[in-house]
Amino acid sequence: MEKKTSGDAPAPQREAEQLLNELDRLLPSNPTKVAPPAETYHLWQASQTPVDDDTTIRRLKKQHLAFYVGQHKGQGAEGLLPPALALMQHGQTVYAPFPLFLGETPDRLLTPEALIHTLINTAAPDDDQREMFTRYLAAIGRRLTKDFRHISEPLEAPELIRKLAGELLKQHGSRNGDNHPAIQALDAFSRSDLPGGTFFGFGPHTPRQLIPAAHAAQWRQQVRQALDRLEELTLAVNGLIENATSPELLSQEADPPFGDSIDFGKLDEIVRSVKRGASLSAQRLERLTIIAESLNRWHHILESDAHTRDFLSRFIATDTRANATHDAQDEIIRLIRDYHMAELEVKHQFDDAIHGDLFRHFSLHMLSDTEARLIPPTLLFIDAEQAAEHQEALITRLLSGEKVKIIVLAHTLFKDKQLLPLYAWARMAVSLNRVSVVQAPLSDLADVWPRVLEALAEDGAAFFSFYAPASRVNEFLYSGSAAGARFFPVYAFSGNRDKALCDRFYISDTIQPRNAWHTHTLTVRHDSEETTLSCSFTAADFLLLHPDFTNHFYRLEADSPRDHLIPLAEFVQQEDDTEARIPYILSADADGALHTLLVDDFIARHTLAIHKDWRLLQEWAGIDNSYVARALRETRARIEADAREEIEQLKQHYEARLREDRAQLTEEIISNLAAGLLSDEMIRVGSGMTAPVAPPPEEKTEADTPAEPDPPVTDEKEEEEETLALEEAYIDTPLCTSCNECRNINSQMFAYDANKQAYIADVHAGTFKELVMAAENCPVKIIHPGKPVNPDEPGLEELIKRAEKYNG
Amino acid sequence: MFGVSIDNILNLDQKYYTMEDYQSDIPRWCPGCGDNGILAAAQRLLREEQIAPEKTVFVSGIGCSSRFPHYMNTYGFHGLHGRALPIAEGIKIRRPDLHVFVNMGDGDCFSIGSAHWIHALRYNMNMVAMVHDNNIYGLTKKQASPTTPKGLKSNTTPKGAILNPLYPLCTTLGVSNVSFVANAVEWIPELLYDIIRQGFHHKGLAFIRILQRCPHYTPHVFDPLLNEPDNILLLSHENGMHISDPIKKMYKNVEEHDPSNMHKAREYAAMTDRIPVGILYRNENIPTYDDLRKPEKPNTPEVIHAALEQEFDKFGINPKTA
Structure with a gap:
């Protein structure tokens, strides 16, 4: 109606109508009426009625079996996701553990969510403003994960947070006014001292940026500890040199400062003293200069993390820089040598005749253990394809005793339909028993970070295997799935051989190390009822995400019978396969409907293989160790056998005594009875109407009591409780x-x-x-x-x- | 294996309002006053619907019941005697984005405010009107009100009320455009809440008369209902009230009544032997005045802001002429 009139209406009226329309759009049409909340994504299952026609059942079962053995192609499973993943993918929440925040001390690696929590806890204002403030910070966190998760270059954290807070402040300040307490708190927050650190984005570059940065900070700390006198020595050596060259200093030392007038006598003295200084020892001055240069170089290197990182970048091995690494190692040895020389020089104890030769031939072997540890390890970054090509070389380097940290990053776990040997390398490195190993998808990096630092700091070699998938569903979910499905379990192994084997293992809690598969409890709606469903995230679920494998899944007909099916998670665990049943997994489509997917032999075999690998890992880590279980079983059997024997003996002993007692009692009863019958009273009563009856056979009660404790006692108690409840x-x-x-x-x-x-x-x-x-x-x-x-x-x-x- | 997202942990996208968020002051009604139950029901409604306090207005007239806005931590307007409805209508027409509730007493609405009452029913604006009917003027210490039963002694009727009381439900159902009429008793909290909730979701004026005990001045007036649950007749229908089993156990008189049936509704309204509790009449198709006369510029904060900006701009100084 409005449109009809707007054509020929006068301009002001048209404007008014337009305004009205705009306002209509702004306002809910009927505000008193709350719109029902939009149906959120949820899992549901339509009710199923299996067919009961025998021929159809037979036909379907035959078809399923044909699919399982590979004679019948699957219908494909496009658009289907494992239920747990579907909830994350289609649901409201966005899961993004990036950008990672690396604090000033390298042991602080935080996901955005952890960082925001820390910020809230450290900077939150009073209670009444806290909630609003927290909301603002959460908004900053969301901005971070949304816009900065893929940054290709590290960004300084305080600046970025301050910038985001500033934008938020501008946006909300105009709406709520500057006087709003939460706005003021946010303002104060954006100007306060934020924790220093750097943000790292997700991508193939992440380990290359993150690990050197952490390593540099770690190494810098270590050097500072080992060369604790560096500061002092530098000052002293520089002082010595200045003493030898600067006339002013000499003159000041000689006498208190003089006034304006020129004292020619003093001047003469100065000139002479300078000459004396120069003649001190040209050789020593030269030596001192070299030492001073070295010490200044140390200072430059240790000045900031950035400088340290630049210096250490020469230890990142690439083909072109093999020599550079060697040179850099020599430089560190030289620097340590000069540090020692400085110590002698400062004390004026350096004697060229004694020390000269020693220091001229100074080499790696003359370093103390602590000093030897200062030589940083070589970092070797390679991707999975390269690693596959040079497997032998990798093993050789790991075994060479050289300090090398190999970091392998995979973009995919598959080559065509074959699993890349990445998984096996980490395990192989573990089996070498002296190499520290860390394996994690990048999305779980924060979780294993302490292990990464440990492995970096350790003396020997280390092997890191990371996985950063190219975007598929959502790269974080996808890599998390790889971990949960045991394709790429998150674990670490320490190369330190002093500890017990199970202590050296670490399997991340995020992947439920005690379970065969990562298990989710999901809520599923049937019509209007809600039930919970325990759902294992198996290797097949992970393969379902991969488009190459869709033909290996078969979507079950809605009316199919189900008695010949078995969940895949149970299928791989069953010991005997006498009962031939076809394994299946559950999946959900974009609407949340659950579908049953049959898997074929190929998938089942792969799942079984992954499962066995995972069992091995669990046993190594001391979880459900079969050796322990066997030992326990044996011990228990032995104890039980002993106990049984003892019980048997006791039983025989008591039965013998019972027999004895019984014989004795019978005799007594007979004699009592006889005495009673023959007594005077009985004779008087004559007829025996009230004759005393013999006591009930006691042997019966005696035999029963040990077996049965009094049951009525407990009954009484219960009654008491009931009456109490009424009162x-x-x-x-x-x-x-x-x-x-x-x-x-x-x-x-x-x-x-x-x-x-x-x-x-x-x-x-x-x-x-x-x-x-x-x-x-x-x-x-x-x-x-x-x-x-x-x-x-x-x-x-x-x-x-x-x-x-x-x-x- | 997936961890948790920020949204999950903090859950801060929306504040969850609790009953305390709607409570401003400790009510100063007498101990045992039925108004407390109505207050609790209103607060529970806002909590269940999660309506922001700043999007809600409670308007009242004069009387015990009209202290209501003081105890709600929302916007409120404690108006003049009998004038709660016109004030509420004014608010609603300029600020259709607000949820408007009106609380009146029986003296307030049915006596001095009766003209406004009749016309408010006819205007049928989108709001909830609750009449706290305790059959007496309580605040001014016991004077007969239009609903005071015949024979009740009060300060103005020392020999007992002479006239038959007004039947407000009958009156209401006689006005044209009436779209929602319900009768409630405050001592069955579950039904009271449900009636107010359905009134809130009704598009148009929801008129709810609530029988409310006054422990001080009419302590025994509802005794026939309180002591004899059979005197209460619950109206149930698939389009109206759904009555739970525990309530049915206590109040055995339950009848099916289709709220769209006006004739039947009038029959129930005129009942004197038993009191009907539930929704008597409901018709969603009656046009509301706020839809018919929608303002061109509702006074939302954005509009006011823009208008002020425009005014301030007039005071701008031209640097060339200064």
Whole structure:
């Protein structure tokens, strides 16, 4: 209607209409009516009714079997995702552990979410502003993960955070006014001292940037500790040189400063002293200059992380720089030599005759252990394809005893349909038993970071295997899946042979090391009901993500029978395969509907292989170790056998005694009976109407008692508890009209629930009298005082009588 | 294996409002007053619907019930005697983005405010009107109100009220354009909440009369209902109230009533032996005045801001002439 009139209406009216339309769009059309929340992504399963026609069943089963053995192509599984992953992919939340924040000390590697938490905890203002402030910081965190997760160059963290906070401030300040407390807090925050550090983005470059940076910081710290006198020595040596060359200093040392007038005598002295200084020893001065240069070089290197990183970049091995690494190593040895010379020089103990030769032939072998450790390891970055080509060379280097840290980064785990040997290399490196190994997808890097640092700092070789997939579903989810499906488990192994084997292993908790597969508990809706489903993320689930394997999955017909199927996770664990059943996994489509996917023999075999590998790893790490289990089993069997033997002996012993007693008792009874019958009284009674009856056979009770403890005792107790429960005070909370009457009497005893309806919070917080008063005052009579909890309260009898009315 | 995202951990996209967020002051009503239950139901409604306090207005007239806005941590307007409805209408027409609730007493609405009451029903604006009917003027210490039962002694009727009381439900159902009429009692909190909730979701004026005990001045007036649950008649229907089993156990009188049936509704409204509780009438198709007379420029903060900016611009100084 509005459109019709707008054509010929006068301009102001048109404008007004336009404005109105715009406002209509801004405002909800009927604000009192809350729109139902948009249906969020959830898993659901349509109800299924299997066919009961025998021929169809037979045909379907045959078809499934044909698929399993590879004679029938799968229908494909495009668009299907494992349920757990589908929830993450289609759900609202975005999971992105990047950009990583590396603090000033290298041991702080934080995901954005951890960083934001730290910031909130350190910088959050008072309680009333805290929430708003936290929200702003969370917004900053979201910006970080959204726009900066793929940065190709490291960015300085404080500047970036300050910039984002500034933008947020501008945006929200205009809306809420500058005086809003949270805005002020944000303002103060953006100007405060933020923790120093650097952000690193996700990509093939990540390890190349992150590891040298961490290594540089670590090494710098180490050098500073080892050469703790460096500062002092540098000052002293520079002082010596200046002494030898600077006339002014000499003159100042000689006498207190003189006034304006020129003292010619003093001048003459100075000139002479300079000459003397120069003649001190040209050789020594030269030596000192060299030493000073070396020490200054140290200072330059250690000045900042950036300088250290530049220096250490010569230890990153590439083909073209093989010699450079060697030279750099020599330089460090030279620098250490000069440091030692400086120590002697400063004490004026350097004697060329004694020390000259030694220092001229100074080499690696003359370094102390601590000093030898200062020579940084060679970092070798290669990608998985290169590594596959040069496998032997890799092993040789790992075994050479050389300090080398090999960092392998894979972009894919497959070459065509073959699994790359990356997985095996890490395991092989473990089996060498003296190499530290860390394996993790980049998305879990923060988790294994302490192990990475440990491996970098250790003396021997180390092998790092990282995995950064090219974007597929979501690269983080995808790499997380590789870890959960055990294709690329997150683990570390320490090369330090002093520790026990299981202590040297570390399997990340994020992948549930004790389970065969990473298991999710998912909520699934059937019509209107919700059920939970425990879902294993198997290797097949991971293969499902890979487009090359879609033909190996078969989407099960909705009406198919299911008795011949078995979940894949159980399939790989069953010991005997006498009962031939076809394995399947679950998957979800874009609408959240669950589908059953049959997998074929190829997938099942791969899954089994991955499962076996994982079991091996678990055993190494001391989880469900089969040797331990066997030893336990044997020990238990032995103990049980011993116990059984003992029981048998005891039994025989007691049976023998029982037999003895029984014989003796029978004799006694007979003799008593005879005595009774023959007694005077019996004779008097004559007929024997009230004849005393012999006691019940005692042997029976005696035999029974040890076997059965008295059961009636427990029964009694239960009854007691039941009656107690009836005597407890309670309120019919749903009927409460929130009138506050009871809370006016005692606000400790009575409390409101989330719907502002009263319940008894603590019956001990007040007297029974108060309880009865509240019951009497309650306008809707829903307080039931029960029985008093304190039997010593005065006037109880009357109160109990008053309470009776409300206990019914 | 996937970790958790920031959104999951902090869950800060939306604040979750609790009952405390809607509570501003401790109510100063007498102990045992039924207004407390209505307050709790209103707060629970806002909590369940998660409506921001700043998007809500409670308007009241004069009386005990009209202290309501003081205890809600929302916008509020404590108006003049009987004038709550016109104020609420004014708010709604200029600020259609706000949720408007009106709380009146029986004296307030049915006596001095009766003209506004009738016309508010006819205007049928999108809001919820609750009448706290305790059959007496409580704040001014016991004077007879239009709903005071015949024979009740009060300060203005020392020998007992002479007239038959007004049947507000009948009156309401007689006005044209009426779109939602419900009767509630404050001492069944579950039903009270449900009725207010359905009124809130109704498009148009939801008129809810709530029988409310006054423990001080009319302590026994509802005794026939309180002591004899059979005197209460619950109206249930698939389009109306769904009554839970525990309630059915206590109040055995339940009848099926289709809220779209006006004739039946009028029958229930005129009942004197039993009190109907539930939705008597509902019709979503009646046009609302705020839709018919939508303002060209609602006074949302953005619009006010733009207008102010425009005004301020007039005071700009031209550097060339200065």
